[in-house]
Amino acid sequence: MRKSVSYFAKTGLLTRNPAAIQLLGLCFLLAASASLKDALTLGVCAVLVLVCSNVTLSLLRGLIPDSARVPAYLITAAGFVTVAELAVSAWLPSAGRSLGIYLPLMAVNSLFLARADAFASENGPAASALDGVFMGLGYALVLVITAFVRELLGAGRIFGFSVFGRAFTGVPFFALPAGAFVCLGFVIAAFRFVKRKTEERK
Amino acid sequence: MQKSNERGAFYGIAVTAAITALAVILAVLVNLAASPFIKRNADESVRSTVALVFDGVTGYEDLTEDFGVDGTSALYRVISGTGGEDRYCVICGNDARFIVGFRGDGIITAVRALSADGVQLKAGQTDADKELLAQFGGISADAEGVHIKNVSGATVDASAAVGAVNTACSAVRALLGLDGEASEEE
Incomplete structure (x- = not known):
């Protein structure tokens, strides 16, 4: 069955959002959501890596046996993450320094493994590319929203600019890992609420 | 499949x-x-980074492999366009990192805070921080255990700074052969 772009957009961004609904790659998301700028860079990298990995594995889907599928998916994702890391270090050095270990850590993000296994291994390259774009954007959306809330409440700043004036320097709790858990919990709840309301309207 | x-x-x-x-x-x-x-x-x-402790830097030579000691991230001989005597800088520290500048004779010229726990310091920029770190100026690398007074309001951890400067001094002593001179005098 041919699926429309709007189907991919709706499933990736909301109804089957990889982070908020499928709860994929949360460990990475919690660690990488301390700064909005880093979250944006990582979100873009996640989209690009997921598209490349999905398309490659879709093209190779007839050749990869069941017994070798997990190492094949992981190696493919790790290869593209390495490319992304080299590109960021070369052409976005300040972002590379700021991201530190988070970008290489993306290689073990369960998002890539899950989408390769659930979608790319059973669909053509065009559909897999669209799945990669919108699932990646859905993941990036949750990452960016969580980072936005944490930076705003944790430092009182957005992109380094003071939002509430100099008097408010933030609540340190939100900059800590515990704050990330709380923020992510509210973001997931909000996504699920919107999803339920959308389904009820039907 | x-x-x-x-x-x-x-x-x-x-x-x-x-x-x-x-x-x-x-x-x-x-x-x-x-x-x-x-x-x-x-x-x-x-x-x-080197420009934080020295002006007019035109180049550097990495001496970390030859003279770095435990706790040293980097050790550079600093080259300036005007020539003059050798100058050195050492980057060291664990959770909080510092850069320490030395004259060619092993006298500390400046110490700056670089980061704490991997986060770039906005800390280390306040007047209290500058006052705290300025206490290291003029101390010789062969001094026995560097000590400074804490400064109220400083965001830099004084003991972390002292630890980093002591490590930097060990590296510069090894580089300039000051350890050897000391033992010969003894």
Whole structure:
């Protein structure tokens, strides 16, 4: 069955959002959501890596046996993450320094493994590319929203600019890992609420 | 999918090896294109860090492998356009990192805070921080255990700064042969 772009957009961004609904790659998301700028860079990298990995594995889907599928998916994702890391270090050095270990850590993000296994291994390259774009954007959306809330409440700043004036320097709790858990919990709840309301309207 | 599942274990290993080889080739090709930019960025990063403690830096020589001691991230001989005597700087510290500048005779010229727990310091920039770190100026690398007074309001941890400066002094002593001179005098 041919699926429309709007189907991919709706499933990736909301109804089957990889982070908020499928709860994929949360460990990475919690660690990488301390700064909005880093979250944006990582979100873009996640989209690009997921598209490349999905398309490659879709093209190779007839050749990869069941017994070798997990190492094949992981190696493919790790290869593209390495490319992304080299590109960021070369052409976005300040972002590379700021991201530190988070970008290489993306290689073990369960998002890539899950989408390769659930979608790319059973669909053509065009559909897999669209799945990669919108699932990646859905993941990036949750990452960016969580980072936005944490930076705003944790430092009182957005992109380094003071939002509430100099008097408010933030609540340190939100900059800590515990704050990330709380923020992510509210973001997931909000996504699920919107999803339920959308389904009820039907 | 069914057909590929019927193939033997060797086939699975061969496919995994082929995908690994393709990933490595891709990474090598991108590395070839990116490495000149990565090298240039690393060079600019070192120059801007060294410029925190020395003016007029035109180049540097990395001496870390030859003279670095435990706890030292980097040790550079600093080259300036005007020539003059050698100057050195050492980057050290664990959770909080510092850069320590030395004259050629081993006297500390400046200490600056770089980061704490991997986060760039806005801390280390306040007047209290500057007052705290200025206490290191003029101390010789061969001094026995560096000590400073805490400054109220400073965001830099004084004991972390002292630890880093002591490590830097050990590296510069080894570099200038001051350890040898001390033991000869004894």
